[in-house]
Amino acid sequence: MNMELQTKKQMNIFKKIWLGGISVVFLLLALGVVYESISSYIGVKNSPPPGQLVDVGDFKLHIHKQGTGSPTIILESASGSASNVWHDIPNELATFATVVTYDRGGYGWSEKASSDRTGVNIAKELYSALKKEDIEGPYILVGHSLGGMYSRLFAKLYSDEVEGVVLIDSRHEGYSEKTNPLLLEAGFNPVLSGYPPKHILNLLKQTGIIRILNIGNPDTETSVNIEMRPKFFDAREDELRNLAATEAALSDQSLGQIPLRVLTHGKPIDFVSFGLTEEQSRFMEDVWQQQQEQSLQLSSNSQLIVAKSSGHFIIHDQPELVINTIKNLVNEIR
Structure with missing residues (x-):
């Protein structure tokens, strides 16, 4: 008992x-x-927006114009990157041309979009904002990573107004086909590109955990307040889930004689740190570099430039190379 x-x-x-x-x-x-x-x-x-919020239909798009004169250089950010990711590059470019940075729907200061985050919708929304703000071409499109695909779609839809394209370590439309089987075999979800699902990120944000993890780091203050919001996590995941549609829209593209400059990283990406084997990591890198060279076939006036001291974020590792590449292209067009 x-x-x-x-x-x-x-x-x-x-x-x-x-x-x-x-x-x-x-x-x-x-x-x-x-x-x-x-x-x-x-x-x-x-943290007010540095640019203007422009009504493009069902939401307002943040677009920031700097500089004057022709041509107009449009900077398209990578997946997960807001317009401020370009740091001082827009300021430097604005000394000799008009420069536009912007936040895709759901990113940064832009409102959430209700339409699917396909590349075609994204390009059309940007074009609408440019016209409403009377920012005319000719345009030089500069796209980093996934942003390179959106720049290419813009060039495909509005080719008569585009005079040059710069792809900065841009994802190729055939990359998923080549690498998804390997990622699935390795236990990764290739659709989300290694990111946690949006509902987990939204929970971490709404309960203050993301902010607490970044306390004491002034460099991430704007990111936590402006970028890492539920609308951003939703938009980024929606972009990735619509990647197949974006890739398909680019499958038959030709830029014709539009000048094309392809910047690719010179330091191999170490996918071992993400959980892949060394052999798998080499395969991923080889596919990426092969497809960078294949991108040259898009235009009869193309050039490959290797950023020898850079990883994937060439815009941070060698910003001067990015600026000079764009400047040289502008001078060639003029």
């Missing part, structure tokens, strides 16, 4: 501890939600 009473007492104690622990967790989560809500409101209020 005493043993039974003692066991019951122990069970009651464990139950109270467990319920207490659960209560503490829920209390912390509730405090996190309040903390994030207040901090996010203040952060957004203190």
Whole structure:
């Protein structure tokens, strides 16, 4: 009998501890939600958009124009990158041309779009914003990574207004076909490109966990307040889930005689750090570089430029090379 009473007492104690622990967790989560809500409101209020919010139908697109004169250089960011990812590059380019940076629907200061995040929709939204702001061509399109595919689609849709294209370590439309089987074999979800699902990221954001992890780092303050919001996680994942449609839209593209410059990284990407084997990592790198060379076939006036000191983010590793490549192309067109 005493043993039974003692066991019951122990069970009651464990139950109270467990319920207490659960209560503490829920209390912390509730405090996190309040903390994030207040901090996010203040952060957004203190970080106004540098450009204009332009109505493109069902949402407003943030577009930032700098400089004057022709041509107009349009900078298209990579997946997961807002317009401020270009750092000082727009300022340098604005000394000799008009420069446009912008946030795709859901990114940065732009509102969330209701249409699917296909490359065609993204290109049409940008074109609409340019026309509404009276930012005329001729255009030189500069796209980094996935942004290179969106730049190419813009050139395909509005070829008469495009005079040059610069692809900065741009993803090729055949990359998924070549690499998805390997990624699936290695246990990765190729659709999300290694990112956690949006519902997990939204939960981490709304409970303040993302902000807490970045406390004390001033470099990420704008990112946490402006970029890492639920609308961004939704948009990025939607872009990736619509990647097949974007790739298909580029399958038969030809730029004709439009000048094309292809910048590719010189330092091999180490996919081993992402969980692949060395052999798999070499395969991924080989496919990427082979397809960079294949991109030259898009135009009869093309050139491959290797950024020898750069990884994938050439715009950060060798910004001067990016600026000079664009400047040389502008001078050639003029």
